[in-house]
Amino acid sequence: xxMAIAKQEVRALSGxxxxxxxxxQSDVDVVAAYPITPQTIIVERFSEYVHNGxxxxxxxxxxxxxxxxxxxxxxxxxxxxxxxxxxxxxxxxMHEILYVTSGCRAPVVMxxxxxxxxxxxxxxxDHADSMVxxxxxxxxxxxxxxxxxxxxxIQAFRIAEDPDILLPTMVMxxxxxxxxxxxxxxxxxxxxxxxxxxxxxxxxxxxxEGKLVPFKLDPENPVTMGPxxxxxxxxxxxxxxxxxxxxxxxxxxxxHDEYGEITGRRYGNGLINPxxxxxxxxxxxxxxxxxxxxxxxxxQLRAKGVKAGLLRxxxxxxxxxxxxxxxxxxxxxxxxxxxxxSFGAYxxxxxxxxxxxxxxxxTHPQIVNYVYGLGGRDMPQTLIHEIYKxxxxxxxxxxxxxxxxxxxxxx
Amino acid sequence: MxxxxxxxxxxxxxxxxxxxxxxxxxxxxxxxIQSFPExxxxxxxxxxxxxxxxxxxxxxxxxxxxxxxxxxxxxxxxLKAVPVTEGLPEDGILVVNTRESPAEVRKQLNLTGxxxxxxxxxxxxxxxxxxxxxxxxMLGTVARxxxxxxxxxxxxxxKERFPLKIAEKNVQVIKIAYKEAKSE
Numbered sequence: 155x156x157m158a159i160a161k162q163e164v165r166a167l168s169g170x171x172x173x174x175x176x177x178x179q180s181d182v183d184v185v186a187a188y189p190i191t192p193q194t195i196i197v198e199r200f201s202e203y204v205h206n207g208x209x210x211x212x213x214x215x216x217x218x219x220x221x222x223x224x225x226x227x228x229x230x231x232x233x234x235x236x237x238x239x240x241x242x243x244x245x246x247x248m249h250e251i252l253y254v255t256s257g258c259r260a261p262v263v264m265x266x267x268x269x270x271x272x273x274x275x276x277x278x279x280d281h282a283d284s285m286v287x288x289x290x291x292x293x294x295x296x297x298x299x300x301x302x303x304x305x306x307x308i309q310a311f312r313i314a315e316d317p318d319i320l321l322p323t324m325v326m327x328x329x330x331x332x333x334x335x336x337x338x339x340x341x342x343x344x345x346x347x348x349x350x351x352x353x354x355x356x357x358x359x360x361x362x363e364g365k366l367v368p369f370k371l372d373p374e375n376p377v378t379m380g381p382x383x384x385x386x387x388x389x390x391x392x393x394x395x396x397x398x399x400x401x402x403x404x405x406x407x408x409x410h411d412e413y414g415e416i417t418g419r420r421y422g423n424g425l426i427n428p429x430x431x432x433x434x435x436x437x438x439x440x441x442x443x444x445x446x447x448x449x450x451x452x453x454q455l456r457a458k459g460v461k462a463g464l465l466r467x468x469x470x471x472x473x474x475x476x477x478x479x480x481x482x483x484x485x486x487x488x489x490x491x492x493x494x495x496s497f498g499a500y501x502x503x504x505x506x507x508x509x510x511x512x513x514x515x516x517t518h519p520q521i522v523n524y525v526y527g528l529g530g531r532d533m534p535q536t537l538i539h540e541i542y543k544x545x546x547x548x549x550x551x552x553x554x555x556x557x558x559x560x561x562x563x564x565x
Numbered sequence: 566m567x568x569x570x571x572x573x574x575x576x577x578x579x580x581x582x583x584x585x586x587x588x589x590x591x592x593x594x595x596x597x598i599q600s601f602p603e604x605x606x607x608x609x610x611x612x613x614x615x616x617x618x619x620x621x622x623x624x625x626x627x628x629x630x631x632x633x634x635x636x637x638x639x640x641x642x643x644l645k646a647v648p649v650t651e652g653l654p655e656d657g658i659l660v661v662n663t664r665e666s667p668a669e670v671r672k673q674l675n676l677t678g679x680x681x682x683x684x685x686x687x688x689x690x691x692x693x694x695x696x697x698x699x700x701x702x703m704l705g706t707v708a709r710x711x712x713x714x715x716x717x718x719x720x721x722x723x724k725e726r727f728p729l730k731i732a733e734k735n736v737q738v739i740k741i742a743y744k745e746a747k748s749e
Contacts, residue, residue, distance in 0.1 A: 166589045166598060277604070299627070331627050336588050336600035338623075443627035450625050532629045 159418040162340040169300045169332035172339050173239065173265045173325075174199035176307035178209055179347035183234035186214040186225035192242035192277065194267045194333050219244040223251040223262070230260035231379055233356050233370030235311060238262065241329065242269035245283045249290070255322045256291025256395060258380045259369075261314035261354075262322040264292075265307060268442070268493075269329040270529040278530020279329040281441065282494040285503045291395050293323040293402055294471040296441040300337035302421055303327045305413065308347055312409045317357035319402045320369075321395070328443040330530065346416060399472045406469055425474035427466040428481050430456060434463030436545035437482065439508055440491040441467050444526075444533050451538040462542055467504070475511045482512065487520045487548040489541045493527045501525075501558040520548045523558045537562050566596075567622075568713050569630045572615040572703075573649050574639035576608050579700035583639070584615035586704060586726060590718035591619045599624050612647050619713055635711055638662060639686070639699045644673060653679060660710050660746075662686035662699050667749040682710040682748045689745070693738050694731075701735040705742030716743050 167175065173196045177185070185204075187197040204213040212229075216222045219240050226236040240248060245266060255262050266284050270276040281296075288294060293313060297303045306325045314323040327333055342350075356368040359377065367375035383391060403425060410424025421427045429449050431437060438448055445466035455462040465481060467474065482488065490509070492502025499506070505523035512519060524541055527533045540561065548554055570587065574580025581602040588600035599618040616630045632652040641663040643649060650659060660682045661670050667681035686702035701723065708716045719739055724732045 164592060164595075166585070166592045166600070328627070330601070330604055334601060334604065335627075336585055336598065338592060338597045446625035446627040534628045534631065535626075 160342055160346045160416050162342055162417065165339050165341055166336045167300055167304070167339040167341075168195065168334055168336050169303045169327045170195035170267070170334065171199055172300045172304040173307050173327070174203070175341060176304045176347075177237050178203050179342070179344050180237075180308055180311050180351045181235065181348055181353075182209070182211050182237045182311075184212045184214065184226065184229035184236045185238065186216055186222045186229070186236070187238050188216055188219045188222050188240075188244060192244045192267070192269050193240065194329075196239040196265055196267070219247040220251060223248045223255060223264075226262045227251060227255045227258060227260045230255075230262050231258060231371045233354060233368065233372070235315070235354050236262050237264070239265040239267070241267040242271055242277070242283045245287065246271060249287065252287055252290040252292060252322075254380060257391070259320040259395075259398075260322060261320055263307070263310045263314050264322065264324050265303075266324050266326045267329045267333045268326050276529040277329065279331055280493045280528045280530070281326070282528075284324060284326050285494045287324075288471055288503065291321065291399075292471065293319075293321050293399070293406070293469070294326065295323065295406075295469055296326045296467065297332065298421070298427070298443055298445050298466060300332055300335065300339050301419070303332060304339050304341065305417065305419060305421075308351060309409050309413050311351045313402065313406055315354045316405050316409075317355050319398050319405055320357070321398050321402060326442065331443045340417070340419075342417065350413065350416065403469075403472045403474060406472075421468050422466070423477065425469040426477045426481060427468050429464040429466070431463035431465060431481055431485070433461055434485050435461040436487045436542060436549055437463040437465055437485045438489045438491055438538070438541055438545070439465045439467065439504065440493075441470065441504065442493065444491065444493070447533060447535060448538050451535050451542065454535075454539075455542055460542070460546065462545075473507055473511070478508065478511050479515055482519065483515065483517060485519055486517065487545045488512070488522070489545050490521060490523050491541070492523060492525045495525045495528065505558070520552065520554045521557070522548060522554050524561045525559070526561045528563075531562050533562065566713075567620045568618070568635065568711070569633040570617040570619075570635040570637065570707070570713075571630055571633040572617070572637045572639065573643050573647060574613060574615070574700070575643070576611045576613055578639050579698055580613060580639055581615040582726075583637070583700035583704055584617045586700075586719065586722045587617045587707070587714060588619065589725070590714045590722040593718040593721050594714060596620065596714075597622060597624050612643055634658065635660065635707065637703050637707055639703055641687075644670070650674060650676060650679070655679065658682065658710055660684075660703065660706050662703060664688065667747055671749075680710070680748060682706055682746050684742050684746045686742060689738055689741050693741070694734050701738045702742040705739030706746040708739070709743045709746045710748065716740070
């Protein structure tokens, strides 16, 4: 059944405010957060909603990010809906608990404002903080603007809590470029968001007596979560996490589509967001807000007859390998843009993933890597033009002279 | 329509607020907007910049603004302190808080081309609000200098932002500034 598109109100919201508003509308039971930098306006705004009685959320102001996530994990284990936000050093401090959360299959939702890691001290955007957590068993979604931030946080609750998935989910927004920039955001009425997110569904599991009980901490029906689990079963539990990740690919698409029916907004298929790729010979690949600027560059190149396209990866975990391969099947030269670096590695993390994914592609495209924008260094149109210019050269010569490059840096 | 505005102020003068109010006024006219400050160490009195993008279509760009259509200077001492006309194109517009005439500003900056508007914003603000906060006077002047956003929409944005009494005074300020702005 085709649903009518809901009436939506346009507001000027920063990315941070868009997150707080989405959380406010998503009927969240517990929010735990550490309020000091690298924390952002997200929890400040949300704590105002709590103070004003606009939400009935239990807001726990804790002494560190390690505790913030621990509190969310514990609350989530009792079957309620939870949210937290962090970034940079705060996310790094959560590292240990990120694994505990995914291992306990606690569907915590977290907004990450992507900020560089110290030292030197820097509060601006790069993706080092969340890239380092790509292996922690969380679903990772990178957004392009404030509108998508709002949309993705709402979708994240559905994704994380889906009984077929039960994986914690991070929504990543670029520091300042999205988090502190006011943009036009269409917001849904409260009741429509409520209906979309629904109440958390708890799947049934077999308890120690073989009886089916809800998978949550409940004195009436006790279950054990996160106990000692050695070589007898640990591996099976990790394998189940991987299975859940694989199932998540399809679910992310479905939930994204269902949301699109209500709002009229879609970001590609929910996993990847291609732009003018249909007949493209050259393409850049990136995550986050840079994609917006790159679209403008692609339009300029297209106007000159250059067959340029762009691919934005919206989901990074699960990595949409099949979709990436399919959408790039006719592209001959590709530039992978990384807003973080793995020191000593052969290129940045997105490069590794994309190049490895395309290893078996029949077309054997030429692939070049550009590390850019560390610590908030701006990525203007001129530099993106440089990348496409290099791609045109690669297309002509069929040769990548220097596969790993840094752009926009003094060398 | 696609316009980029750069606001030059000093910490505490409300340059970012001006940028936000301008953007919110444009939302009332059904336009797409972006408003962002340049973040560094936040200190009272230090020169800072804020930016607004306004368009008829959704805005994809997520980079800094290098060639603004309009540059607005909230503090006259900034004319000598920072390059306020940097990247301002030949048909760009410079709006300055100063008691001086547009011709005098042009001479001081050794500026050719562009359009220059001036307004004694500090005097107006002190007289009406009782404080040298010049951002709303500059908004009124910008409304006059460029037809991006109407004075009525700016008034609406101010009324949403401030408590009634403060809003009323600021609305008075934008109206005076709109009327008294000078150009050449």
